[in-house]
Structure formats: structure tokens, C-alpha cells
Amino acid sequence: MAKFNMNPLKNPMPTQDPAIRNTNFNEVALGYTAEQAMDEAKRCIACKNRPCVAACPVNIQIPEFIAKVAEGDFEGAYQIIAKDSSLPAVCGRVCPQETQCEGKCTRGIKAGCEAVGIGRLERFVADWHNEHASETVKKIPSNSHKVAVVGSGPAGLTCAGDLAKLGYEVTVFEALHVAGGVLVYGIPEFRLPKAIVKKEVDNLKALGVKVETNMVIGRVLTIEELKTEYGFDAVFIGSGAGLPKFMNIPGESLKGVYSANEFLTRSNLMKAYKPDSHTPIQHGKCVAVVGGGNVAMDAARTAKRLGAEVHIVYRRGEEELPARREEIEHAKEEGIIFDLLTNPTRILATDVTDPRDPAYGWVNGIECIRMELGEPDESGRRSPKAVEGSEFIIPVDCVIMSLGTSPNPLLKDTTPGLETLRRGEIAVDEVGKTSIEGVYCGGDAATGAATVIKAMGAGKIAAKAIDEYIQNK
Amino acid sequence: MYQIVGKKALNATVTRMDIYAPFVARKALAGQFIILRVDDDGERIPLTVADYDREKGTVSIIFQIVGGSTQRLNEKNVGDYIPDFVGPLGRPTHIDGLKKVCVVGGGVGCAIALPVAKALHEQGASVTSIVGFRNKDLVILEDEFKAVSDDFHMVTDDGSYGKQGNVCLPLKELLEKGETFDEVITIGPLIMMKFVCALTKEYGVKTIASMNPIMIDGTGMCGGCRLTVGGKMKFACVDGPEFDGHEIDFDEAMSRSRSYADFESRERETACNLLKMGEK
Numbered sequence: 001m002a003k004f005n006m007n008p009l010k011n012p013m014p015t016q017d018p019a020i021r022n023t024n025f026n027e028v029a030l031g032y033t034a035e036q037a038m039d040e041a042k043r044c045i046a047c048k049n050r051p052c053v054a055a056c057p058v059n060i061q062i063p064e065f066i067a068k069v070a071e072g073d074f075e076g077a078y079q080i081i082a083k084d085s086s087l088p089a090v091c092g093r094v095c096p097q098e099t100q101c102e103g104k105c106t107r108g109i110k111a112g113c114e115a116v117g118i119g120r121l122e123r124f125v126a127d128w129h130n131e132h133a134s135e136t137v138k139k140i141p142s143n144s145h146k147v148a149v150v151g152s153g154p155a156g157l158t159c160a161g162d163l164a165k166l167g168y169e170v171t172v173f174e175a176l177h178v179a180g181g182v183l184v185y186g187i188p189e190f191r192l193p194k195a196i197v198k199k200e201v202d203n204l205k206a207l208g209v210k211v212e213t214n215m216v217i218g219r220v221l222t223i224e225e226l227k228t229e230y231g232f233d234a235v236f237i238g239s240g241a242g243l244p245k246f247m248n249i250p251g252e253s254l255k256g257v258y259s260a261n262e263f264l265t266r267s268n269l270m271k272a273y274k275p276d277s278h279t280p281i282q283h284g285k286c287v288a289v290v291g292g293g294n295v296a297m298d299a300a301r302t303a304k305r306l307g308a309e310v311h312i313v314y315r316r317g318e319e320e321l322p323a324r325r326e327e328i329e330h331a332k333e334e335g336i337i338f339d340l341l342t343n344p345t346r347i348l349a350t351d352v353t354d355p356r357d358p359a360y361g362w363v364n365g366i367e368c369i370r371m372e373l374g375e376p377d378e379s380g381r382r383s384p385k386a387v388e389g390s391e392f393i394i395p396v397d398c399v400i401m402s403l404g405t406s407p408n409p410l411l412k413d414t415t416p417g418l419e420t421l422r423r424g425e426i427a428v429d430e431v432g433k434t435s436i437e438g439v440y441c442g443g444d445a446a447t448g449a450a451t452v453i454k455a456m457g458a459g460k461i462a463a464k465a466i467d468e469y470i471q472n473k
Numbered sequence: 474m475y476q477i478v479g480k481k482a483l484n485a486t487v488t489r490m491d492i493y494a495p496f497v498a499r500k501a502l503a504g505q506f507i508i509l510r511v512d513d514d515g516e517r518i519p520l521t522v523a524d525y526d527r528e529k530g531t532v533s534i535i536f537q538i539v540g541g542s543t544q545r546l547n548e549k550n551v552g553d554y555i556p557d558f559v560g561p562l563g564r565p566t567h568i569d570g571l572k573k574v575c576v577v578g579g580g581v582g583c584a585i586a587l588p589v590a591k592a593l594h595e596q597g598a599s600v601t602s603i604v605g606f607r608n609k610d611l612v613i614l615e616d617e618f619k620a621v622s623d624d625f626h627m628v629t630d631d632g633s634y635g636k637q638g639n640v641c642l643p644l645k646e647l648l649e650k651g652e653t654f655d656e657v658i659t660i661g662p663l664i665m666m667k668f669v670c671a672l673t674k675e676y677g678v679k680t681i682a683s684m685n686p687i688m689i690d691g692t693g694m695c696g697g698c699r700l701t702v703g704g705k706m707k708f709a710c711v712d713g714p715e716f717d718g719h720e721i722d723f724d725e726a727m728s729r730s731r732s733y734a735d736f737e738s739r740e741r742e743t744a745c746n747l748l749k750m751g752e753k
Binding site: 175176177185213214215216219220221242243244246248252253254255256258259261262265266269270271277278279280282355358360361408409410 | 496497500510514515516517541542556557558559560561562689690691692693694695696697699700701706711722724725727728729731732733734735736737
């Protein structure tokens with residue numbers, strides 16, 4: 001048998017049929033079989049440069065784990081990944097591999113050739129481990145230093161995991177009633193089953209990490225109190241970027257207009273997608289999702305599954321859509337309509353004038369204007385310009401604003417001396433140190449909205465810095 | 474888990490509960506709110522803090538049974554637990570420096586108006602309280618209000634208790650007589666607060682209204698609680714819940730508050746049917 005598999009294309013990912021999956025909330029991608037995984041692993045030629053490792057924000061030893069998969073030693077592969085990543089089952093599903101590890105893969109350089117399916121392999125290995133591994137995570141003996149982690153999203157969980165492995169007594173404080181942050185409230189079940197997130201959190205608990213839910217740091221306890229009254233040697237802030245943006249156009253307060261955060265939180269965290277849920281959510285007939293990022297795709301695909309005709313309304317073109325290619329393709333397959341080079345100008349209400357009428361104040365349409373692309377702007381993207389007089393109306397009964405989020409001002413407002421940047425991001429140095437001694441920060445709270453893996457990378461770097469800080473204190 | 478350590482029916486549809494939640498009790502101030510869940514997979518219900526006891530570590534809430542969730546909460550008894558109780562959230566009522574205040578409460582809103590009146594009374598301010606209810610059977614907290622008020626006015630819609638009329642009636646009489654207040658603080662149904670604010674605007678009296686819109690997380694994340702105040706979008710959970718009543722777009726707030734009216738009445742029906750099944 002040949003040592004390498006020189007097929008230029010990846011083993012395709014088995015997925016649910018689009019016409020079936022757009023009516024259910026089960027996971028879209030089904031995962032490789034062991035045979036598919038081993039076959040795919042043999043596509044890695046173990047090149048000398050290892051560009052994939054450098055392109056991974058947490059520097060997973062990718063060729064090594066893939067070599068183990070090719071041998072059929074899946075647990076061995078898991079142990080290699082676990083050295084650098086606390087959340088492999090999550091990353092294998094939601095990382096933008098095409099711009100990271102796979103984007104640099106030697107196998108993908110030539111035209112018509114695809115990179116090794118690193119993400120798919122990572123997912124396979126993590127799932128295999130979760131299903132088969134019998135060994136329980138061992139608690140590390142305490143070094144009697146305490147660290148508080150604010151927020152249980154990817155940054156916080158990673159930082160907590162790394163510090164617990166070094167023997168720190170870590171307590172994670174979560175504002176909501178369940179741990180996981182954006183992995184739980186934001187990313188839908190069909191892309192990241194919540195059972196997987198729970199499993200990752202349970203693994204951390206087994207390591208000795210304490211998770212305190214219903215703790216809104218800034219209100220219930222301040223950062224200062226954590227350090228003084230509760231004796232934490234250091235604090236890591238991973239509170240994310242949760243504050244939704246709106247467009248400031250007329251009609252955004254009509255009934256039937258949601259922020260993507262609210263729509264997704266209702267569906268994901270509060271389980272409104274289940275028919276017997278106690279949480280209401282609008283089952284629109286026709287929904288406009290404004291924005292072109294991953295969150296917009298998640299909102300659109302959720303609305304579709306709740307039975308709507310769904311339009312993505314985005315002011316730039318197809319090329320400029322910031323969402324992952326795979327998400328865009330999945331959305332298209334599922335029947336999401338893309339209204340590109342289109343920008344909303346106002347949201348229209350029903351023409352009912354009596355406030356007592358139940359139909360009063362509901363969305364009835366969204367007025368948009370056609371756009372054309374001009375010269376590239378400072379971000380390098382071609383800036384869209386409105387085509388005068390090209391306004392038209394899409395009749396919709398629900399609008400979901402998915403224009404990005406900014407960091408929550410709660411900690412800034414309640415922590416004297418905590419410096420922030422222009423958009424409310426907490427100011428940090430390269431290892432996550434803030435303006436307050438012993439207080440570190442990473443992930444979206446410091447960068448503004450980015451990706452799960454970047455937040456994990458920041459949590460990891462900060463964990464190392466916190467360890468050095470405490471050891472040298 | 475958070476234990477229910479006290480429960481008292483204030484009238485047929487309004488209940489007071491004391492919850493053991495020492496972290497919340499430690500920081501709570503009048504005007505702030507909490508969010509609770511009655512059961513796993515239950516909705517997050519925002520309720521304004523009605524009282525707190527820092528020593529005992531308890532926080533009191535007063536709620537009206539309006540939907541399935543509040544109905545299920547009302548079925549819980551002393552000794553039972555609820556899974557989630559988070560707070561204090563929002564900004565506390567600003568009472569510093571106020572010397573003469575009129576507190577206007579309506580219906581179950583009186584439960585939230587009381588701690589404000591109490592806090593003002595404790596800092597030595599002169600408190601005029603005006604409380605209104607639909608009828609005598611729905612009156613709550615009368616003695617408690619009287620205990621902290623220098624001047625007390627009771628009205629009911631049908632005249633079955635106190636004066637007949639709505640809260641604007643005594644308020645207008647007072648203002649007409651030339652009574653002055655540093656501030657009017659109003660808490661109650663949106664329609665009542667709208668009329669109170671319209672009245673005080675005529676007389677140029679600064680008025681603060683406490684808003685209780687639909688929300689999920691209560692930390693600024695969902696934007697569901699957005700209101701238009703002075704032409705700008707505000708989130709009640711982090712910017713409020715109290716705002717300058719003369720700047721609030723009440724019509725919009727009333728419309729938004731009915732977003733899930735259908736769902737809520739359906740839920741109430743289902744809950745009732747479940748109760749019926751239990752009785753068999």
C-alpha cells in the first residue's frame with residue numbers, strides 16, 4: 001500500500017441532505033468514519049516546513065497527530081492535540097481552518113488541489129476520544145494559588161484549563177445560567193451540538209476547575225473584590241464581545257426586529273427551537289438577516305429551520321462576505337437567498353394605526369437600496385456606494401440585525417483603572433496584561449468580535465503569563 | 474440552587490417570595506432587578522428587587538401571575554428551590570440629595586415603588602405616595618407605604634377603596650395646589666406611567682419612570698429590552714431600568730411589550746390544563 005494518498009481532493013465530509021437538514025436542528029456534518037479519517041490522514045506528506053503548525057493560533061502539532069491517525073492510533077492522536085488545545089471537538093467544528101492551518105497546507109498550494117482536511121481530522125479524533133476513552137481526567141495537586149476567570153467562553157475555558165493543568169485553583173464565573181459563553185448562546189446546535197460543549201466543560205470540572213454560574217462580575221462581585229476579599233492571585237477577563245450593534249435606521253424598534261444575539265440566544269440557550277420550549281421566538285414567514293458574517297449565517301439557517309423563507313441582506317458582494325466559505329455554501333444549499341450589494345434604508349411597519357390592534361407595530365417589510373462597489377477602503381475591501389433612486393422593498397415579517405458586536409461595558413464601568421480602547425476593547429499587551437496588576441484579558445473582550453480559536457489562543461498565552469506573574473510574585 | 478425561605482400571597486394574583494441568595498442580597502439596592510428561572514429549560518424572568526436583608530442573605534421579589542412561568546413559580550413553596558437567581562442587575566435608583574419626592578405606584582408596580590419610598594424616607598426625604606389599583610381586592614402593601622410616607626393617597630379605578638380615579642387625579646390636585654417636588658418617581662403599568670409623565674411635563678416636574686421590558690440575559694447582550702429615550706436607543710438592562718420619563722417613547726415601549734402576547738396567553742392556558750390534569 002502506498003505510503004501517501006495523493007488524491008488532490010479531500011475526502012468529502014458526510015453531511016445531512018440539505019433538503020432534510022433545513023427542517024431539523026441535528027448536526028449538519030456527520031463526521032468521518034475511521035476508514036475515511038485514515039485515508040484522509042495519508043494525504044499529509046509530513047512536509048518539512050510544517051506551515052500548518054505556525055498558522056494554528058494554539059500551535060497544535062498537526063503533522064504528528066495526523067501521522068497517528070494514519071496509523072490508526074486515534075487515542076495517541078488525541079493526546080497530541082490535547083497538549084495544545086483544550087477544546088478539540090469544538091475547534092474541529094467551528095475553526096476557520098481555510099484561513100489558518102489548511103490555508104497554509106502544502107497539499108493545497110497547487111491550483112485544483114485541496115489542503116488536507118485538518119479540521120475534519122481534528123473533529124474525528126476528538127469525537128473518537130469522547131466516545132471511547134475510558135481514562136478519567138486526573139486532578140492535579142494544588143499549588144495553592146487561586147485564579148479567577150471571568151466568562152466561560154472559549155478564552156476563559158482555555159485559560160482555566162491550562163492553569164488547572166499547572167496546579168492552580170481556578171474558579172470560572174459565568175453570568176448566564178450555563179457555562180460555555182458564545183459556544184452555548186451563539187453557535188447553533190446544528191453546527192455545534194451543546195452536548196459537546198457540556199462534555200468539554202465537564203472535563204475541566206474533572207480537572208478541578210470550579211464553575212460558578214449566575215455570577216455577573218462587575219455587579220455581583222467586582223474585580224477588586226475578587227482580588228482582595230476572595231484572595232485570587234490573578235484574574236483573567238474573557239467576557240467576550242456581547243453588545244449587539246444596530247444600524248440606526250428607522251423601524252429598528254418594531255416588533256419582529258431582533259439582534260442576531262437575541263434571536264440566537266432565544267433559540268440556542270433558551271431552546272426556543274424545541275416545540276415544547278417555554279421561550280417564545282418568532283416563526284417568521286419571510287425573514288431578512290442583515291449582515292454577512294458567520295453569525296448572520298447562523299441566524300439565517302436557524303430562521304430557515306423554524307420554517308421561514310430567508311434573505312441574507314449584505315451591502316457588499318459575494319467575494320466580500322466575511323463568513324466562512326463552508327457556512328455560505330451550506331446556507332445556499334439549504335435555500336437561503338442572498339441579496340448582495342443591498343443595504344437596508346428603513347424597516348417598514350404594518351399600516352395598522354390603532355395601537356390596541358394586535359397587528360400594530362409589527363414589521364411588514366424592509367426597504368433596501370442597491371449598492372455598487374467603489375475603490376478599496378482602508379480595510380482593503382472595496383467600499384460599497386448606494387445607487388441613487390434604486391430603493392426597493394422586500395416584504396418580510398421579521399428582521400434580524402447581524403452587524404457585529406462590541407465588548408460589554410459592564411467591567412469597564414465597574415473597574416476603576418481598567419483602560420479600554422476606542423470601541424470599548426480592554427487594553428492589553430501582547431500577553432494579555434491589562435492596566436491593572438494581576439488582571440489579564442483575552443479573546444473578544446480585548447480584540448472585539450473575532451473567532452473561537454483566536455480567543456483560545458489568547459486564553460492560552462494569558463495562562464502562561466499569569467503563571468509567570470504568580471511564580472515571580 | 475436558591476431556596477425559597479418565605480412566601481406570602483398579597484392578593485389573588487400577586488405573591489411575595491423571599492429567596493436565599495446572599496451574593497445578591499449583599500449588593501442589592503432599590504431600583505435594581507434580578508433574573509430568575511423557575512425550572513431547567515425555563516425562561517429567564519426579570520423582576521425588580523422588592524426588598525433585601527443583607528444579614529439574612531435574602532432578597533424579596535413580588536410578582537404577578539401573568540404567564541406560564543410565573544404560574545409555575547407561584548406553585549413553589551417555602552423550602553423549595555429554583556435553579557437560577559442572578560443579580561443585582563441594572564442601575565440603582567438615584568436618590569442622593571432628594572428632599573421632597575412624590576412616588577407614584579400602580580398595581581404590582583407598587584411592590585417596586587415601595588423600596589424606593591422606603592429608601593427616600595430613610596434618608597430623611599419627605600415622601601408623598603400615590604398608589605392606585607383596579608379595585609379593593611387587588612390592594613397590596615398599604616400599611617407598608619403608610620409607614621414610610623408623609624402624605625399618602627389611595628385610588629382605585631372603581632372607587633371600591635380610597636378615592637375613585639387613577640393616580641393622575643391626586644397628583645394633579647397636588648400640583649394644581651402648588652405643591653412642588655424635587656422629583657416624581659413612577660412605577661407601574663406603561664399606560665399609567667405615560668399619563669403620569671405627560672401630566673408632570675405640563676407642570677415641569679422632573680419624572681423618573683422604571684421600565685420593565687422583555688429581556689433575556691439582563692447584561693446588555695440581547696438588545697431585546699431596547700427603548701427609545703430622547704430619540705436614542707437605550708438598553709433597559711444596562712442603561713436603566715430607570716429613565717427620564719419625559720424622554721421615553723411610551724407608545725413604542727407598549728407596542729414592544731406585547732411582542733409575545735399570543736404566546737403568553739397560550740402558555741397560561743397550557744399551564745392551567747396541566748393543573749387540571751393534576752387535580753384528577
